[in-house]
Amino acid sequence: MRYTDVTIVLPTYNEGKNIGRLIARITGDYPGIRVIVADDGSKDGTLDEARRAAKRNGNVSFFDRSKRGLEKGLTGSAVDGILKSRTKFAIVMDADFQHPPEKIGSIIEALRDGNRLVVAVREAVPGWEAHRKAISKLLIVVGYVVLVIRGKARCSDIFSGYFGVERRFFSDTYKNNKSRFVGNGYKILFDLLKCIDGTYRVEEVPFTFNVRAAGKSKASATHVAALVKSFFS
Ligand SMILES: Nc1nc2c(ncn2[C@@H]2O[C@H](COP(=O)(O)OP(=O)(O)OP(=O)(O)O)[C@@H](O)[C@H]2O)c(=O)[nH]1
Ligand SMILES: [Mg+2]
Known part of the structure; x- marks a missing residue:
């Protein structure tokens, strides 16, 4: 099967140890699929890895938001990546293997069935400390x-970072509700749900949220503050 109708959006900050392997896995498992890396000025060679992958495969591209003076942030990067994609569907996922690439196929199937939003929901979160x-x-x-x-x-997982959208549906919704998206936040799905009527039934694909493969977490108290802002925007 070919996957030319799908772009995988990978927001990255210092994922140099994961990104090359992840892109190879995605493009290997899903022939014809597009990949966009939305980086925020990583300092660990993430962009070099993305550049190498792009040279090998013309369906892979990347951009450095820090060069354009944009505010650093996961939500802003994911939005930019989706808006840059030119395929019918876009899927956002983390670049540290916490979002299993093997679920991409089920998300695509549900999108092709006519669902405009498909959320991969965390059924289990092994390895998290009690306070987190x-x-x-x-x-x-x-x-x-x-x-x-x-x-x-x-x-059932309003804060998941792993979801697929029909690109046109996302861009129309975003353009009409820009102020609801908190660019430096972590919860783009929540921001999107705030823009969709409650009668809409969201399709779900379950998965286990494993520990990151390599590198360090960037989650911090700043992101909790951004989420509180998101509750009110
Ligand atoms: N472009 C961009 N990507 C980011 C930023 N912050 C985090 N990311 C990426 O967003 C994804 C999720 O960030 P993580 O640090 O893994 O957050 P997390 O999964 O909640 O934390 P862990 O469970 O500890 O990994 C990863 O691919 C990060 O590289 C940012 O400011 N800009
Ligand atoms: Mg992570």
């Missing part, structure tokens, strides 16, 4: 309540 689990659970409850009060779409 507790903070995450609390924030999920608050986020869920925000969506219910506003009458907006929900799914």
Whole structure:
């Protein structure tokens, strides 16, 4: 099967030890698929790895947001990557193998079935310390309540970073609701759900959120502050 209708968007910051292997895996498993790396000025050779992958495969491209004076951030990078893609569908995923590439096929199947938003939902999160689990659970409850009060779409993992969209659906929604997206935040899916009517049924694909393959986490208290901002925007 060919996957020329799909772009994988990989937001990266210092993923030099993962990105080359991940791109090779994705392009190997899904022939014809496009990959866009949206980097924020990594200092560990991530962009060199992306450049090498792009030379080997014309379907791979990358850009450095830091060179364009854009505010650093995961949500902003994912938005830019989706808007740059030229395929019917785009899938956003982390570049550290926490989002299993083998689930890409199920997400694509659901998108091709006509679902405009397909969320890969975390069924298990092995390896998280108790305090991270507790903070995450609390924030999920608050986020869920925000969506219910506003009458907006929900799914069983509103903070997942692994999801697929019909590109046109995303770009139209984004253009009409730019202020709801918190660029330096971590929760682009939540920002998107805030823009979708509560009657919309979100398709789900379950997965296990493993520990990152290599490199360091960039999650920090700043991202919790960005999420609080997101509750109100
Ligand atoms: N472009 C861009 N990508 C980012 C930024 N912050 C994080 N990322 C990428 O976003 C993805 C998720 O970030 P992580 O640091 O893995 O966050 P996390 O998965 O919550 O944390 P861990 O479980 O510890 O890995 C990874 O691919 C990061 O490289 C950023 O500011 N800009
Ligand atoms: Mg991670």
